[in-house]
Amino acid sequence: MDKIGRYEFLAEPFHCDYAGRLFMGHLGNHLLNAADFHSTDRGFGMKYLMTIQRSWVLSRLAIEVVDMPSMYEKFTVETWVESAMRYFTNRNFKVVGSNGKTQAWGRSVWAMINTESRHPEDIYAIDNGAIDKWIVKDYDCPIDKCGRVALSDGVQLIKTIDTTYSDVDINGHVNSVKYIEHVLDLWSIEWYREHKLKRFEIAYVAEAHQGERLSFYREQINEMEYYVRIVRNDGTETCRSRVVFK
Numbered sequence: 001m002d003k004i005g006r007y008e009f010l011a012e013p014f015h016c017d018y019a020g021r022l023f024m025g026h027l028g029n030h031l032l033n034a035a036d037f038h039s040t041d042r043g044f045g046m047k048y049l050m051t052i053q054r055s056w057v058l059s060r061l062a063i064e065v066v067d068m069p070s071m072y073e074k075f076t077v078e079t080w081v082e083s084a085m086r087y088f089t090n091r092n093f094k095v096v097g098s099n100g101k102t103q104a105w106g107r108s109v110w111a112m113i114n115t116e117s118r119h120p121e122d123i124y125a126i127d128n129g130a131i132d133k134w135i136v137k138d139y140d141c142p143i144d145k146c147g148r149v150a151l152s153d154g155v156q157l158i159k160t161i162d163t164t165y166s167d168v169d170i171n172g173h174v175n176s177v178k179y180i181e182h183v184l185d186l187w188s189i190e191w192y193r194e195h196k197l198k199r200f201e202i203a204y205v206a207e208a209h210q211g212e213r214l215s216f217y218r219e220q221i222n223e224m225e226y227y228v229r230i231v232r233n234d235g236t237e238t239c240r241s242r243v244v245f246k
Helices: 024-041 046-052 123-134 176-184 189-194
Strands: 005-010 054-065 074-084 088-096 102-114 156-162 197-204 213-222 225-232 237-245
Touching (some): 024 046, 024 074, 024 102, 024 176, 024 197, 046 054, 074 123
Antiparallel strands (some): 005 074, 054 102, 156 213, 197 237, 213 225
16 A cells, blocks of 8 residues: 555535635645545554544644635545654645646644543554554655744734534544634635635644634734634633735
């Protein structure tokens, strides 16, 4: 089996925005699906981990868009493990359009947790460190890794939302992709008519659960760059995000 996984997806019409382009949230969902398919096929995916009270949890994600897939377009997501440490693993993505051109790149960091204690688990304890044989070091991912998002005291509260049933995933907390959608909803359709999303970064800090309220704070760094902080109603920060437009 190849170390690099390749999976075909379709930009379904109801997963596309007003301009007929795939929503960033749905692209992110396809990347996460590809990661699950890849790890499951190679023996360290969620399907197996759940039987031993383990799970993968996304820690960081960065997506850089060249040309978002358009409605009804078939595209391929390539994914591979770039490196692994005791508690974290780095996984990359490449999105290739039906014309063979690269449409997007992605970088992600994952942690393995115990589903009962919610504490980190040793990745190398799974199948005697078998993840090492799937590491790919010679396949380039040209985008930057997630940087540090440092907000100032001038950050502005934009909105507060309630978390509901459809926000929560199999791990029992607010889904990673839902955060992406909520962040991008901070800008209007009119804004998106004039600006395209170039890069999206998110770092997950703490879990949020159904029934908790989330407050979204935004700071403008320059004309095309923004930082966002998401905070639970108890004051705990759950995520930090960086959004770059063009």
